[in-house]
Amino acid sequence: MAENITNQNITQGAKTKQVYTSTNKPIWCAGCGDYSVFASINKALTELGIDKSSVAIVSGIGCSSAMPHSFSTYGVHSLHGRLLPTATGIKLANSSLTVIGTGGDGDGYGIGGGHLMHTARRNLDMTYIIMDNETYGLTTGQTSPTALLGHKTKSTPFGVIEMPVNPMALAISAGATYVARGFSGDVAHLSQLIKGGIEHKGFALIDIFSPCVTFNHDNTYDWFRPRIYKLDSVGHDPSNLNAAMEKAFEDVQTKYEKIPIGLFYKTSRPTYEDLELSFKNGPLVKQEMPTKEQIQSILEENL
Amino acid sequence: MTNVCVRIAGANGDGVESSGGLLVKIAARNGLKVFGYRGYQSIIRGGHVWYQIRIGDEKLYGHGNKVDILIALNQDGIKNQKNHLNKGAFVIYDNTKVNVDLLKGLDVKLIGIPLLDIAVTTSGDPIMRNTVAVGAVIKLLGISMEAFEQVITSMFGRKGEKTVKDNIVAASKGFNFEGVVSSYKLIGDGKQRYSMDGNTALSISAYASGCKFYAAYPMTPASGILHWFAAHDHKGVLFKQSEDEIAAINMAIGASYAGVRAMCGTSGGGFSLMTEALGYAGMIETPLVVVESQRTGPSTGLPTKTEQADLLFVMHASQGEYPRIVVAPRDIDECFTITTQAFNLADKYQCPVIILMDLFISEHIETIEGFDASSVKIERGKITMTNTGGGRFKRYEYSEDGVSSRSIPGTKGTEFIAPTDEHDEYGDLISDAFSGLDEYVEMRVKMHEKRMRKMDMMLKNEEYFVPKIENPSAKIFLVTFGSTTEAVREAVVLLNKKGFEFGVISFNYLLPLDKEKTTAILQGKKLIDVECNYTAQLAQVIMMNTGIDIKNKILKYDGEAITGEEIAEKVEKLYNSM
Numbered sequence: 077m078a079e080n081i082t083n084q085n086i087t088q089g090a091k092t093k094q095v096y097t098s099t100n101k102p103i104w105c106a107g108c109g110d111y112s113v114f115a116s117i118n119k120a121l122t123e124l125g126i127d128k129s130s131v132a133i134v135s136g137i138g139c140s141s142a143m144p145h146s147f148s149t150y151g152v153h154s155l156h157g158r159l160l161p162t163a164t165g166i167k168l169a170n171s172s173l174t175v176i177g178t179g180g181d182g183d184g185y186g187i188g189g190g191h192l193m194h195t196a197r198r199n200l201d202m203t204y205i206i207m208d209n210e211t212y213g214l215t216t217g218q219t220s221p222t223a224l225l226g227h228k229t230k231s232t233p234f235g236v237i238e239m240p241v242n243p244m245a246l247a248i249s250a251g252a253t254y255v256a257r258g259f260s261g262d263v264a265h266l267s268q269l270i271k272g273g274i275e276h277k278g279f280a281l282i283d284i285f286s287p288c289v290t291f292n293h294d295n296t297y298d299w300f301r302p303r304i305y306k307l308d309s310v311g312h313d314p315s316n317l318n319a320a321m322e323k324a325f326e327d328v329q330t331k332y333e334k335i336p337i338g339l340f341y342k343t344s345r346p347t348y349e350d351l352e353l354s355f356k357n358g359p360l361v362k363q364e365m366p367t368k369e370q371i372q373s374i375l376e377e378n379l
Numbered sequence: 380m381t382n383v384c385v386r387i388a389g390a391n392g393d394g395v396e397s398s399g400g401l402l403v404k405i406a407a408r409n410g411l412k413v414f415g416y417r418g419y420q421s422i423i424r425g426g427h428v429w430y431q432i433r434i435g436d437e438k439l440y441g442h443g444n445k446v447d448i449l450i451a452l453n454q455d456g457i458k459n460q461k462n463h464l465n466k467g468a469f470v471i472y473d474n475t476k477v478n479v480d481l482l483k484g485l486d487v488k489l490i491g492i493p494l495l496d497i498a499v500t501t502s503g504d505p506i507m508r509n510t511v512a513v514g515a516v517i518k519l520l521g522i523s524m525e526a527f528e529q530v531i532t533s534m535f536g537r538k539g540e541k542t543v544k545d546n547i548v549a550a551s552k553g554f555n556f557e558g559v560v561s562s563y564k565l566i567g568d569g570k571q572r573y574s575m576d577g578n579t580a581l582s583i584s585a586y587a588s589g590c591k592f593y594a595a596y597p598m599t600p601a602s603g604i605l606h607w608f609a610a611h612d613h614k615g616v617l618f619k620q621s622e623d624e625i626a627a628i629n630m631a632i633g634a635s636y637a638g639v640r641a642m643c644g645t646s647g648g649g650f651s652l653m654t655e656a657l658g659y660a661g662m663i664e665t666p667l668v669v670v671e672s673q674r675t676g677p678s679t680g681l682p683t684k685t686e687q688a689d690l691l692f693v694m695h696a697s698q699g700e701y702p703r704i705v706v707a708p709r710d711i712d713e714c715f716t717i718t719t720q721a722f723n724l725a726d727k728y729q730c731p732v733i734i735l736m737d738l739f740i741s742e743h744i745e746t747i748e749g750f751d752a753s754s755v756k757i758e759r760g761k762i763t764m765t766n767t768g769g770g771r772f773k774r775y776e777y778s779e780d781g782v783s784s785r786s787i788p789g790t791k792g793t794e795f796i797a798p799t800d801e802h803d804e805y806g807d808l809i810s811d812a813f814s815g816l817d818e819y820v821e822m823r824v825k826m827h828e829k830r831m832r833k834m835d836m837m838l839k840n841e842e843y844f845v846p847k848i849e850n851p852s853a854k855i856f857l858v859t860f861g862s863t864t865e866a867v868r869e870a871v872v873l874l875n876k877k878g879f880e881f882g883v884i885s886f887n888y889l890l891p892l893d894k895e896k897t898t899a900i901l902q903g904k905k906l907i908d909v910e911c912n913y914t915a916q917l918a919q920v921i922m923m924n925t926g927i928d929i930k931n932k933i934l935k936y937d938g939e940a941i942t943g944e945e946i947a948e949k950v951e952k953l954y955n956s957m
């Protein structure tokens with residue numbers, strides 16, 4: 077029993093070889109895009125060598141949100157749509173942790189959509205990975221906020237009639253400082269995007285086309301492959317805001333003939349942790365409990 | 380025993396609150412007891428606001444029913460306050476601005492002072508008219524001008540010598556105004572007291588108990604806590620204004636998971652948004668303190684008025700069953716002790732603790748008898764720093780008392796995933812591939828029972844979960860909970876002065892309740908239930924736990940704070956029919 081847990085063994089990102097994965101068998105269907113996302117996160121962590129006891133992987137609810145259970149780090153499998161506020165609380169309490177969010181498009185752009193804008197503008201140093209399968213997998217295939225116009229699902233048997241959200245444009249305009257898009261069909265590329273997101277100081281959003289082989293028969297690997305191209309290959313400059321915004325709309329404007337993937341936008345601005353006064357004395361969890369004298373002086377304010 | 384009830388009435392923006400605050404401090408620093416309550420509306424300018432400050436030389440249990448000294452800062456101050464005046468009350472008003480014809484024929488003493496003219500000639504600042512009026516009030520009360528000077532110097536010293544001087548000159552012009560004579564003998568006991576409202580007491584206690592994280596979205600009457608934490612953000616606590624209440628509670632859960640003591644707070648509307656996450660904290664067994672300060676009515680209701688109608692709601696909020704604790708402080712002093720207890724219980728039993736406040740206790744001001752900083756004992760419960768068992772860390776190990784050791788992210792060897800789905804001892808899910816298989820059906824039962832066992836354990840190990848009895852040899856008891864307790868205590872004093880023999884049975888801990896002990900306390904007694912809601916929610920809780928049906932009830936749901944006089948009057952009527 078500890079009155080004060082500030083002296084705990086909190087590690088500082090020692091670079092050692094270690095196993096980040098757990099022995100839990102993933103729940104995903106064979107062929108699900110989320111396997112590649114798992115492999116890519118694992119590859120990124122392994123390359124970075126962050127001490128696994130200082131990693132927290134936080135998810136919401138959905139097939140994709142089962143992700144943390146495949147890892148042997150810390151983590152929370154939170155409520156549907158609430159991974160960002162949970163991750164925010166963790167990061168604010170212990171800013172020395174590496175915090176990674178992993179969830180679905182329904183979780184992040186639907187029920188949790190309100191949190192996205194505010195987490196992005198806060199620019200906490202964390203990485204948010206969205207497995208975007210343009211459908212609701214776990215609830216057996218209803219429409220999602222990123223489903224394309226006309227897409228038929230159990231809940232839209234006559235086709236979707238709402239515009240899909242534009243994750244790249246949304247994240248950039250909300251204030252995210254690292255905005256990227258990956259594809260489950262290319263682990264080498266994806267793991268580099270994730271690694272870059274974790275290394276980036278600030279809020280990184282990585283939206284990943286991660287096909288649901290069971291419920292989305294429109295947006296399959298084979299549908300994506302001929303359409304996607306890498307931003308690197310056309311010399312896109314991720315520090316150029318206008319160019320990034322232009323690229324964010326290219327898929328819609330070309331009627332999905334050309335879908336760019338890669339790093340859309342990257343900028344540098346102070347993080348929340350840089351500006352928050354109460355971090356002057358280090359992460360909250362490492363700060364001492366108030367002394368009797370401090371309590372007394374606060375009481376005196378009420379004399 | 381002397382006590383005087385002063386009411387300052389005017390419009391929003393007239394400085395009613397700051398002049399009231401000044402009076403509170405002057406009295407509190409001069410060994411007097413104070414009880415203050417504000418009436419206001421959900422608008423920023425205009426409206427009609429008042430601040431009622433009762434000052435006495437003995438413990439006060441309420442802000443009082445009738446006004447002895449009224450400061451009417453505008454015409455509405457006369458019109459709206461006319462019916463609240465005691466016989467022989469003093470009415471201080473600006474005789475160049477306010478017409479007092481409405482008071483003709485009433486037994487009151489009019490004190491017309493050209494408040495605004497004096498203010499402008501003294502300092503050029505019209506708001507100083509309140510200071511002139513306060514000067515007149517302290518003279519009436521029998522408090523010295525030196526007392527005023529001391530307070531003003533320490534309050535406004537930072538603003539410079541001129542501000543202090545102008546205030547002193549303005550106040551002394553009211554103090555020495557012709558016809559203003561010392562009329563009460565309020566003599567303090569020489570002890571300087573802190574004065575504060577319930578939100579401040581709760582916040583200071585949370586701070587002293589090591590709470591390092593507070594998340595909230597603004598909502599009256601809980602906003603005072605938010606303002607306190609925001610103002611102290613750099614002093615070792617972090618305040619986060621979230622995008623909504625859903626985010627607030629989820630952030631607090633995240634922070635607590637990461638190892639700091641965390642709290643969130645709101646009123647009923649925001650609490651409605653928090654409900655899903657309450658069960659989340661219960662499921663992942665992460666300690667959490669949630670403040671719910673009630674206001675009147677469902678929906679947006681009366682945002683600036685009080686009620687106690689969320690008791691059953693907070694007791695049952697969120698789906699499924701999980702351990703939780705509900706407490707309701709009975710007075711400002713108890714806001715200190717109960718908040719510390721709430722944090723300790725949350726940590727010891729790794730569950731949410733709800734502190735049920737209401738606008739009345741959140742926002743009324745009292746002088747407190749003292750808070751001993753060295754009395755705060757922090758108990759953090761089972762936290763492990765190493766994986767002693769070897770192998771994978773069993774975060775949710777089936778333990779005899781239902782509480783399993785938790786680890787803090789950053790600690791090596793005790794990594795685990797906290798899941799909101801049903802899970803095994805490691806935190807691995809049993810909700811997906813396994814649910815329904817025999818072994819896992821059994822596991823669900825074992826895990827659910829492990830968590831729920833914590834409720835039995837707290838009943839066994841802690842002494843809190845019983846109602847408190849005052850004047851146990853009485854013939855009849857008024858039964859109440861939370862913030863209504865003070866008014867009930869005052870009613871009992873008033874009634875017993877008349878020769879009755881009443882006692883008080885009050886609940887500050889509402890969930891869980893020790894059924895046997897609670898039954899033993901209530902059984903065979905004549906009881907009258909007093910609470911501020913329509914459906915007698917406390918009486919329902921008592922019925923549920925003890926089978927005792929309290930027939931006689933005094934219920935109030937008009938939004939105004941209940942007073943001792945009001946209760947005493949109703950009790951007397953009931954008594955004759957009992």
Ligand SMILES: Cc1ncc(C[n+]2csc(CCOP(=O)(O)OP(=O)(O)O)c2C)c(N)n1
Nearest residue numbers: 137138139140156180181182183212213214
């Ligand atoms: C408050 C709430 N509403 C609804 C659900 C049911 N639900 C679970 S997952 C899900 C959507 C899953 O879709 P997505 O987030 O895109 O993840 P995927 O399964 O496709 O990976 C829904 C609606 C829930 N768990 N909680």
Ligand code: SF4
Nearest residue numbers: 105108139213288289
């Ligand atoms: S239903 Fe779709 S998203 Fe879910 S595991 Fe199967 S393939 Fe993946």
